[in-house]
Amino acid sequence: MKSETNIWQKDRETLFRELECTPDGLNQAEAKRRLEKYGPNELQAGTKKSVLRIFLEQFADFLVIILILAAAVSAMLGDVESTAVILAVITLNAILGTVQTVKAAASLDSLKQMSAPTAKVVRDGQTVQIPGREVVVGDVVVLEAGDSVCADGRLLECASLKCAESALTGESLPVEKDTVEIQGEAALGDRKNMVFSGSFVTYGRARFLVTSTGMDTEMGKIATLLKTTEEKKTPLQVSLDQFGRKLSIGILAICAVLFAVSVLLRGENVMNAFLFAVALAVAAIPEALSSIVTIVLSFGTQKMARENAIIRKLQAVEGLGSVSVICSDKTGTLTQNKMTVKKLYAGGRIIDVADADFHDPVQEPLLRTALLCSDATVNESGEVGDPTETALVHLGEDHGFDEEDVRSRWPRLAELPFDSDRKLMSTVHKLSGGYAMVTKGAVDVLMDRCVISPAARAEVEQANRTFSEQGLRVLAFAMRPLERPEVTLADENGLDFLGLIAMMDPPRPESKAAVRECIAAGIRPIMITGDHKVTAAAIAKEIGILTEGTEAVEGAVIDGMSDEQLRQFVPKVSVYARVSPEHKIRIVKAWQDRGNLVAMTGDGVNDAPALKQADIGVAMGITGTEVAKDAAGMVLADDNFATIVQAVKNGRNVYANIKRSIQFLLSGNAAGILTVLYASLLALPVPFAAVHLLFINLLTDSLPAIALGLEPHSDAVMREKPRQRSEGILTRPFLISVAVDGVIIAAATILAFHLGLSAGGAAVGSTMAFATLCLSRLFHGFSCKSGRPVLFTRAFWNNRFLLGAFVLGAVLLTAVLTVPVLEPLFQVAPLTMGQLGTVAGLSLGSMVLIQLRKLIRKG
Numbered sequence: 001m002k003s004e005t006n007i008w009q010k011d012r013e014t015l016f017r018e019l020e021c022t023p024d025g026l027n028q029a030e031a032k033r034r035l036e037k038y039g040p041n042e043l044q045a046g047t048k049k050s051v052l053r054i055f056l057e058q059f060a061d062f063l064v065i066i067l068i069l070a071a072a073v074s075a076m077l078g079d080v081e082s083t084a085v086i087l088a089v090i091t092l093n094a095i096l097g098t099v100q101t102v103k104a105a106a107s108l109d110s111l112k113q114m115s116a117p118t119a120k121v122v123r124d125g126q127t128v129q130i131p132g133r134e135v136v137v138g139d140v141v142v143l144e145a146g147d148s149v150c151a152d153g154r155l156l157e158c159a160s161l162k163c164a165e166s167a168l169t170g171e172s173l174p175v176e177k178d179t180v181e182i183q184g185e186a187a188l189g190d191r192k193n194m195v196f197s198g199s200f201v202t203y204g205r206a207r208f209l210v211t212s213t214g215m216d217t218e219m220g221k222i223a224t225l226l227k228t229t230e231e232k233k234t235p236l237q238v239s240l241d242q243f244g245r246k247l248s249i250g251i252l253a254i255c256a257v258l259f260a261v262s263v264l265l266r267g268e269n270v271m272n273a274f275l276f277a278v279a280l281a282v283a284a285i286p287e288a289l290s291s292i293v294t295i296v297l298s299f300g301t302q303k304m305a306r307e308n309a310i311i312r313k314l315q316a317v318e319g320l321g322s323v324s325v326i327c328s329d330k331t332g333t334l335t336q337n338k339m340t341v342k343k344l345y346a347g348g349r350i351i352d353v354a355d356a357d358f359h360d361p362v363q364e365p366l367l368r369t370a371l372l373c374s375d376a377t378v379n380e381s382g383e384v385g386d387p388t389e390t391a392l393v394h395l396g397e398d399h400g401f402d403e404e405d406v407r408s409r410w411p412r413l414a415e416l417p418f419d420s421d422r423k424l425m426s427t428v429h430k431l432s433g434g435y436a437m438v439t440k441g442a443v444d445v446l447m448d449r450c451v452i453s454p455a456a457r458a459e460v461e462q463a464n465r466t467f468s469e470q471g472l473r474v475l476a477f478a479m480r481p482l483e484r485p486e487v488t489l490a491d492e493n494g495l496d497f498l499g500l501i502a503m504m505d506p507p508r509p510e511s512k513a514a515v516r517e518c519i520a521a522g523i524r525p526i527m528i529t530g531d532h533k534v535t536a537a538a539i540a541k542e543i544g545i546l547t548e549g550t551e552a553v554e555g556a557v558i559d560g561m562s563d564e565q566l567r568q569f570v571p572k573v574s575v576y577a578r579v580s581p582e583h584k585i586r587i588v589k590a591w592q593d594r595g596n597l598v599a600m601t602g603d604g605v606n607d608a609p610a611l612k613q614a615d616i617g618v619a620m621g622i623t624g625t626e627v628a629k630d631a632a633g634m635v636l637a638d639d640n641f642a643t644i645v646q647a648v649k650n651g652r653n654v655y656a657n658i659k660r661s662i663q664f665l666l667s668g669n670a671a672g673i674l675t676v677l678y679a680s681l682l683a684l685p686v687p688f689a690a691v692h693l694l695f696i697n698l699l700t701d702s703l704p705a706i707a708l709g710l711e712p713h714s715d716a717v718m719r720e721k722p723r724q725r726s727e728g729i730l731t732r733p734f735l736i737s738v739a740v741d742g743v744i745i746a747a748a749t750i751l752a753f754h755l756g757l758s759a760g761g762a763a764v765g766s767t768m769a770f771a772t773l774c775l776s777r778l779f780h781g782f783s784c785k786s787g788r789p790v791l792f793t794r795a796f797w798n799n800r801f802l803l804g805a806f807v808l809g810a811v812l813l814t815a816v817l818t819v820p821v822l823e824p825l826f827q828v829a830p831l832t833m834g835q836l837g838t839v840a841g842l843s844l845g846s847m848v849l850i851q852l853r854k855l856i857r858k859g
């Protein structure tokens with residue numbers, strides 16, 4: 001369903017008639033019918049890759065192409081067995097690659113769904129939150145600062161609405177909106193009475209009537225031209241790709257030299273030498289490096305999503321592992337965001353909420369203001385709105401005042417919505433013959449706007465201090481007469497003070513333990529809040545963020561500091577109160593300049609720049625605005641600080657697992673190439689046939705490497721200091737350890753080769769070398785589990801994927817070695833029981849030696 005063009009020119013009645021809807025919104029049944037009939041409100045930009053395409057892409061690899069060529073050549077030479085084996089290996093590899101890619105893509109897709117935007121629509125007369133994709137034409141949508149606009153529509157009501165439309169019009173500044181009718185043609189940017197899908201509300205509130213959704217929106221019209229942006233590679237993938245490329249060139253050079261030596265000096269058959277060189281390249285080049293990272297990261301994101309941390313950018317998982325500073329909001333993240341009013345201050349005295357009497361003429365205006373100057377509602381279907389405001393509504397209800405009654409008696413005529421920079425909110429009503437503006441907000445800000453004697457102000461400030469020291473969040477209330485039913489920011493002055501309301505927002509029970517874990521893991525937790533300094537400090541002390549030797553300051557103290565001064569200052573501060581979004585950016589930068597990797601939470605529209613500046617921007621899933629979510633790398637489904645700490649733990653574990661996989665891949669490949677080089681230098685027969693290398697590559701490369709990437713996560717990672725942000729995986733000690741493991745496995749393989757050579761000639765030698773390399777690599781998977789010895793510990797058995805990969809590899813190897821029909825196919829010679837025992841002994845021995853090395857190094 002779609003209204004005709006020039007919606008901005010039509011009068012509303014025509015629009016309602018054409019779209020068959022009312023200003024009170026659709027009913028659920030009709031909305032459901034429209035959703036089914038016209039489809040979901042989403043942009044189907046670009047094309048999603050089909051499984052077939054992913055499968056075919058697996059063949060677009062340099063080495064695979066060479067292998068296909070090799071298969072073609074051996075087919076022409078009539079070598080049916082080699083051809084069959086090579087083709088089987090290529091196909092199996094491609095299937096494995098496809099399954100992994102499809103799974104990784106599916107898990108990333110489901111993550112995207114989880115952080116997809118929602119919309120507040122009016123259905124059956126009630127405001128309800130629904131997924132943005134379920135919005136239909138005819139819906140009335142409620143907009144607030146920070147919301148993303150999910151469909152195109154005509155404004156019905158609007159209070160100081162400003163929208164950022166840069167995605168559509170390229171205009172970088174937010175555009176002011178209005179409900180006025182516009183005559184004649186108007187460019188997109190000039191249609192002030194309309195809002196567009198793909199834009200964000202930066203300020204104000206509004207309601208609009210949806211006139212088009214999905215591909216019918218202005219964004220949809222451009223979206224057909226857009227392609228889906230591919231997930232960018234993470235820094236780790238980029239550095240591994242670079243390393244892999246250099247390594248590949250080196251290996252290809254070695255293979256080329258070996259090929260030349262075999263043909264020119266040893267007079268071997270060109271085709272065989274070529275096939276061997278290709279197989280060696282395939283076996284030695286760790287082509288799985290970067291894809292292993294994607295797979296492990298995407299498995300990591302699934303675990304994190306189950307634990308309420310929804311990753312929006314794959315880079316975030318990697319970065320989480322080396323986070324060394326977490327800057328967190330207080331309200332709702334460290335605390336429960338469940339506000340209950342505890343105390344009042346009115347008529348010069350502190351009153352316990354239980355003793356409040358709102359029929360008293362001194363206390364009554366305070367409650368009335370609280371109910372009028374608030375957007376929250378509480379009804380049978382639950383609470384809607386900011387918890388600070390729902391606490392006020394509950395206060396009224398507990399004392400027999402219904403917010404709807406009060407609001408219908410004194411309807412709202414104009415408003416200045418709350419924003420956390422101004423820290424105030426005002427509404428205008430018709431009161432006792434004239435107009436009045438009622439205002440609520442932060443005590444320090446509001447007191448500066450009130451006309452009050454110094455003595456009375458000192459008393460209010462004393463009451464505020466008393467409340468704040470108990471960790472209570474305090475709001476001040478005031479009012480003034482107005483001459484007209486309109487309001488500007490300048491009117492928020494010359495106010496009459498009415499009183500204070502103090503509410504409790506208890507810390508989350510898990511915050512204390514999470515803070516402790518953070519500190520033990522070498523991570524500095526910092527509270528950054530819009531709330532009052534004394535309130536923030538009281539809560540921070542209770543949960544362990546504000547410790548001996550560190551202090552709580554107001555954001556304003558950093559205003560006069562140079563960047564260098566701030567860099568020196570930040571380590572001393574654990575709590576920043578009354579911060580502005582600019583302060584947040586400067587604090588993050590200062591910590592980054594000190595070499596830290598910083599995670600920063602945020603929820604408001606203005607937090608987006610700070611979230612982008614932080615290495616890991618963390619947005620609140622429940623209370624966060626869509627703008628904040630859009631800017632963040634991670635979204636907390638439960639808004640909980642403890643979830644960030646858990647995500648860091650997962651990030652560290654994921655990183656450790658990637659390291660395990662890489663250690664396994666590189667050391668095993670090194671062993672293969674060392675053995676071949678050794679044989680070549682000593683002019684011995686070739687230790688492996690091409691099919692051996694392909695078999696090893698298929699069975700002992702990818703599967704155990706992926707299994708190692710799925711090692712169970714451990715708490716031990718949180719007992720270490722964070723990894724330096726500049727430290728890559730391929731450090732010197734890491735590469736040395738890869739080389740040593742490679743040499744030990746190569747030594748076992750070479751020994752087996754010699755034993756075979758002397759007992760039964762080249763065929764037996766090559767069979768024993770192949771079997772030993774294969775089995776040693778399977779055993780080596782267990783050694784890569786930890787930097788410490790794992791033999792004879794429970795940790796040896798705790799990864800069922802690795803056990804599975806080992807068993808599968810061992811069974812298939814045994815089959816190749818013992819089933820006579822497979823002998824010609826895999827070019828193996830029959831081995832005696834003694835020789836089989838030697839293979840098993842040497843392979844096991846290589847693992848024991850590597851374990852001993854770990855024992856000595858750790859001891």
Ligand code: ATP
Nearest residue numbers: 329330331418420423425440441442529530531532
């Ligand atoms: P955090 O940054 O940790 O989430 P916060 O919720 O206190 O803390 P803001 O929402 O920026 O931060 O609020 C700043 C101050 O504005 C509060 O301390 C309070 O005094 C005042 N305030 C909060 N909500 C409202 C509101 N709905 N109306 C008026 N004033 C408010």
